[in-house]
Amino acid sequence: MRMLIYALIVLLAIAHQDFWWRSDSRTLVLGFLPVSLAYHVGVSIAACLLWGLACRFCWPADVDVADDDAWAPPAGRKAGH
Amino acid sequence: MLPAALLLADLPPGMTQLWIIVAYLAALILLGLASNSVFKGTAVDYFVASRGVGPVLLVLSVFGTTMTAFAIQGSSGEAWASGVGVYGKMASWSGIVHAACFFLIGVRLWALGKRYGYQTQIQFFRDRFESSNIGLLLFPILVVLQMPYIIIGIIGSGTMIETATAGAFPELFGGAGVTKGAIPFWLGTLLATGVVWLYVSLGGARATAWANALQTVIFLVVGVVTFWAVAGKLGGADSATKMVQEYNPSKLTRGVTPEHQQIYKEKLAIWRASTQPAPAPASASSTPAFSASPASPRQAALRPHAPREMTELEFFSYGMIPLSVAMFPHLFQLWLTARSARSFRLTVTLHPLLVMVIWAPCIAIGIWATSAIVNGQPVIPYTPQGETIPGQRVLGPNAVIGLMVRMLADPVVGGLLAAGVLAAILGGMDAQFLCLGSMFTHDVVDHYASGDGMSDRQRLLTGRIFVVLVVLASWLLALGLKSVQPIFGLAVWCFSGFSALFPLVFAALYWKRTTKWGAYASIAAGIGLGIYYYVDINRKTNWSGRGEPLVHYQLFGTDIGVVPAMPMVLLAALALVVVSLITPRPAAATLEKFFGRR
Numbered sequence A: 001m002r003m004l005i006y007a008l009i010v011l012l013a014i015a016h017q018d019f020w021w022r023s024d025s026r027t028l029v030l031g032f033l034p035v036s037l038a039y040h041v042g043v044s045i046a047a048c049l050l051w052g053l054a055c056r057f058c059w060p061a062d063v064d065v066a067d068d069d070a071w072a073p074p075a076g077r078k079a080g081h
Numbered sequence B: 001m002l003p004a005a006l007l008l009a010d011l012p013p014g015m016t017q018l019w020i021i022v023a024y025l026a027a028l029i030l031l032g033l034a035s036n037s038v039f040k041g042t043a044v045d046y047f048v049a050s051r052g053v054g055p056v057l058l059v060l061s062v063f064g065t066t067m068t069a070f071a072i073q074g075s076s077g078e079a080w081a082s083g084v085g086v087y088g089k090m091a092s093w094s095g096i097v098h099a100a101c102f103f104l105i106g107v108r109l110w111a112l113g114k115r116y117g118y119q120t121q122i123q124f125f126r127d128r129f130e131s132s133n134i135g136l137l138l139f140p141i142l143v144v145l146q147m148p149y150i151i152i153g154i155i156g157s158g159t160m161i162e163t164a165t166a167g168a169f170p171e172l173f174g175g176a177g178v179t180k181g182a183i184p185f186w187l188g189t190l191l192a193t194g195v196v197w198l199y200v201s202l203g204g205a206r207a208t209a210w211a212n213a214l215q216t217v218i219f220l221v222v223g224v225v226t227f228w229a230v231a232g233k234l235g236g237a238d239s240a241t242k243m244v245q246e247y248n249p250s251k252l253t254r255g256v257t258p259e260h261q262q263i264y265k266e267k268l269a270i271w272r273a274s275t276q277p278a279p280a281p282a283s284a285s286s287t288p289a290f291s292a293s294p295a296s297p298r299q300a301a302l303r304p305h306a307p308r309e310m311t312e313l314e315f316f317s318y319g320m321i322p323l324s325v326a327m328f329p330h331l332f333q334l335w336l337t338a339r340s341a342r343s344f345r346l347t348v349t350l351h352p353l354l355v356m357v358i359w360a361p362c363i364a365i366g367i368w369a370t371s372a373i374v375n376g377q378p379v380i381p382y383t384p385q386g387e388t389i390p391g392q393r394v395l396g397p398n399a400v401i402g403l404m405v406r407m408l409a410d411p412v413v414g415g416l417l418a419a420g421v422l423a424a425i426l427g428g429m430d431a432q433f434l435c436l437g438s439m440f441t442h443d444v445v446d447h448y449a450s451g452d453g454m455s456d457r458q459r460l461l462t463g464r465i466f467v468v469l470v471v472l473a474s475w476l477l478a479l480g481l482k483s484v485q486p487i488f489g490l491a492v493w494c495f496s497g498f499s500a501l502f503p504l505v506f507a508a509l510y511w512k513r514t515t516k517w518g519a520y521a522s523i524a525a526g527i528g529l530g531i532y533y534y535v536d537i538n539r540k541t542n543w544s545g546r547g548e549p550l551v552h553y554q555l556f557g558t559d560i561g562v563v564p565a566m567p568m569v570l571l572a573a574l575a576l577v578v579v580s581l582i583t584p585r586p587a588a589a590t591l592e593k594f595f596g597r598r
Helices: A002-015 A035-057 B002-009 B015-037 B043-051 B055-066 B069-082 B085-116 B121-128 B134-164 B185-233 B237-247 B258-275 B297-301 B312-327 B329-336 B341-369 B397-408 B411-449 B456-481 B487-500 B502-510 B516-540 B565-581 B588-595
Strands: B551-555 B558-562
Touching (some): A002 B085, A035 B085, B043 B185, B055 B185, B055 B329, B055 B411, B069 B134, B069 B341, B069 B397, B085 B341, B121 B411, B121 B502, B134 B185, B134 B397, B134 B456, B185 B397, B185 B411, B312 B558, B397 B411, B487 B565, B502 B516, B502 B565, B516 B565
Antiparallel strands (some): B551 B558
16 A cells, blocks of 8 residues: 555656646636646645545654653753754 | 725725735734743743644644745746746645655654754754764855745735835835835835744744744635636636637747747737837838737737747756755754644645645736736736836736736725735745744854853843844845845745755665765755856856746757756765765664664
């Protein structure tokens, strides 16, 4: 699943290059959206869905830091690094 | 609410917008005061809100910080200048790449920051590369790259206030054309930066997060409202786009066809004829080769834009620009405010959608602006090639959205829209001021002057002093650079520099073999190449006007143009890998500290 989601994200990055209608100024989606702009709005929505799936299935296991493991100021120092 | 709106509507031109802007700025100050009431008085609370920000506030504040004047004015202005391709090369790339940076870089840096107490990027790099002095190289680079980004915001705020308040003070402030009687640029920028400085000083990172959340909500709502208000004034979205199809069809594509060129020639001839005194009857041989239809007053008023091609390689190369978010100091600082790693999930998921919601309407408005006519006059009285109406002041791309808002909406809606655009702009500046204050405090004064031994109170005071100095310096620079380059060009150079540092942060987190010398080589190669490009491109234009952020190469006899970020990132990555492989590995203890059992 993990590899599938990453592969789909790479595929989306490739599909971003919509050269097939680079000169089409006549086709309008919904009567007002130039076709290339409509396509890239779709790319944005697809990115949202894919990264949502990545957060669900590809989340790194080692990034949760418990408060007990967090840095604490040494004696004589109040806060900060 | 309604009586107040009616009262505002009766004010002189520009005054309604001014009062709405003042009310919005006052709300920000109140927010600063509210955050100050829960301020804990520690440096950690001031700089990273005691690492207590939850998922909703994080997504709003990160998005509000990412979307600056560049997203509102730069995008609409650039769409007006070069067409619909701007959305694809900036916004949809950002949706994919920004989320990748948050997911792969932000979450892991947050974890290391919490575990080891980092408050700046340089603190992390010092430990990771076992080099106390890497800050000497990195600090000036980060500051120099951050300053243009701040200046972009300040210029944007001044331009927006100037265009929104035109006519408010005809006797007090002069000006000409569309900005007659407006709050002057210097005063507008002083107001905006002063308010940001005030609430940052009052509440630090918490005030910044709260303000950004409010600003994000405001400008998202207002962006959509602007879109519909503008569309309504132009006879509907369908009608507005059809006007562009008729007069400037190349704005709806990345490519330029012979048909686009022919339409341009015809419309240009009609416009030129309308600006000339009636000529004496001409011989048949002097008539143009094409057939122009008789000019209506509407046609005569519009000067078409010269078609401009966007190559596929240029379009692709812009994918390197959003890598810059991985190294933005102000975003790093915001990431550190998160309560937990899981707080990032909402940010990673929703960011592409939020980018779309704000960019798509702005791009559409920018495109419509090329061909918009109201009451027989063009809304934008100039084109990238010059003035449309003789004697009109040419304000450039940055003012396009302000002019559309001011001339297409009623005063109350216009004022609300101006406040919304300002919200987008100021939402980026606050975190930038705060992070520069933090960097000066932790990476310079604390590290070099007192050997990381400053007391909490000293750190807090130093940070606040540096924020004042940064605000003042930025404002003065904005006044000086106001007319030097459009927002877009300046932003791309700045983003390219941050992008060149992407291989450094990515390798630091994911490649154990990365060494100190590999890091130095990567920084020097990527930034060095960027400086070379910047000087070379501007030298060719005698340092005047816009230094087009494109690098040209000859490939098989064809001229290709890519953003500087592309070769900069590639060279930085190559230098990092090669030099790391020929220099000694980092100590086992360092690898254990940063990679554990990974």
